[in-house]
Amino acid sequence: MQKMFEEKGLGGLVSSWAGSGQNLPISTDQLQSVLHCDVLNQAAAKFGVDPSQLTSMMTELLPHAVGKLGSSGQAAAAAQ
Secondary structure (H helix, E strand, O other): HHHHHHHOOOOHHHHHOOOOOOOOOOHHHHHHOOOHHHHHHHHHHHOOOOOHHHHHHHHHHHHHHHHHOOOOOOOHHOOO
16 A cells, blocks of 8 residues: 555655654545545445545545554454
């Protein structure tokens, strides 16, 4: 995931989320620049929400979710 953000010049955001310091915010425009419209539309349809509503929710939840995983991804490995 970090590679997708780095390609758009947003790698520092993900690094801030994975670290122990303050999470930098991400705007809906920044998130939409990383995720393809098709992906957002498919996910929104799956959850029964408008794509713009999903993007807005993701800007709030994504930094916290990545932070819970930590920079080593231990939570993801433990969940498998």
